Amino acid sequence: MKAAFINSYGQFDQIKIGDIDRPEIDDHDVLIKMKAASVNPIDWKMVHGDLKALIKLKFPLVLGSDGAGVIEEVGAGVTEFNVGDEVFFRCDKANIGTFAEYFAIPANLIAKKPTNMSFEEAASIPLVGLTTYQALKEKAGMTEGSRVLIHAGAGGVGSFAIQFAKAFGAHVATTASKKRFVLLAELGADEIIDYQSQHIENELNGFDIVFNTLGDSVQEPSYKTLKKGGVLVNVLGIPEPLVVAQYTSNILVKLISHINQWRKEGLAAKYNAKYKHLLMYADGKQLREIADLIEAGKIRAIIDSTFPLAKVKEAFERSATGRAQGKIIIKISD
Ligand SMILES: NC(=O)c1ccc[n+]([C@@H]2O[C@H](COP(=O)([O-])OP(=O)(O)OC[C@H]3O[C@@H](n4cnc5c(N)ncnc54)[C@H](OP(=O)(O)O)[C@@H]3O)[C@@H](O)[C@H]2O)c1
The missing domain is CATH 3.90.180.10 (Medium-chain alcohol dehydrogenases, catalytic domain)
Structure with a gap:
């Protein structure tokens, strides 16, 4: 073949x-x-x-x-x-x-x-859909009315995540360049921040969840948008030590992941927030739930x-x- x-x-x-x-x-x-x-x-x-x-x-x-x-x-x-x-x-x-x-x-x-x-x-759908499900539902505990900031709303993950969060009744802010605004409004974003001319920390506050699909470059300003006890879920960089241990017994790799986690949690604590990393996994049952949302007309492919x-x-x-x-x-x- x-x-x-x-x-x-x-x-x-x-x-x-x-x-x-x-x-x-x-x-x-x-x-x-x-x-x-x-x-x-x-x-x-x-x-x-x-x-x-x-x-x-x-x-x-x-x-x-x-x-x-x-x-x-x-x-x-x-x-x-x-x-x-x-x-x-x-x-x-x-x-x-x-x-x-x-x-x-x-x-x-x-x-x-x-x-x-x-x-x-x-x-x-599958990889970006499951990533979103696991980040917003499992890691961050998103519920109806949650205030959620989704970075890079026009990307593969972001364009799914906006629709998913809206399907659960969340209030959604997202970041994008100006040329994406029409699409992101159609997908249901409530607030769109132009990352080329605006700073999220000046525009947004009181958020429950940040879905960080861009990594370290937006980490610290993202914490400033969260309310006390808010959660940031990051999908870039080094996974959590427990996840790393599922894949490797290499002591150095495990040590690096512990140090990274300690540093990341330290930064989150400075802002009274929680840090979580997600390395998504395959799951047929979660995918069935996503298929139901699609068949109900709540999510379309971009x-x-x-x-x-x-x-x-x-x-x-x-x-x-x-x-x-x-x-x-x-x-x-x-
Ligand atoms: N850990 C995991 O399990 C996991 C799972 C899925 C994805 N990921 C990671 O998540 C990241 C995103 O994945 P993706 O598939 O969504 O990527 P993607 O589709 O390649 O993202 C491209 C989009 O990002 C936007 N963008 C770029 N820089 C931006 C910025 N500074 N602010 C706002 N938007 C920006 C671009 O919009 P403009 O052209 O308008 O700038 C573009 O529409 C990747 O690094 C991927 O590896 C990790």
């Missing part, structure tokens, strides 16, 4: 499009004939080897972390899904490879594709651009500019 893979870490010219063996399934897996996948910054960061201290992956390493397709085979122990079901999913970090014609995955990580989305639209499988390198170049509006899609088959 055709796939996009690398044989070693390096630059984007390491990416090869070629033939590799079709995966085989275990009893609790399904084999998916891939229709589309999406580009997430983690995919191109992985080409550079950014996760290698945490996760040991084997070469050839097929790229791609989420997608949508049709079930081609089911394992003997799978009862919830059948051949022909249309599904979408985020794969486990240790078993990636959705930029390929077929992908094998445990059935508990997939969900039925929302009926009101195309395969390309559905493929845009697509920046679509590339064929042969052009993964070009799709990564587009993503790495940091200027995509919504998601970049890899179309794999009709």
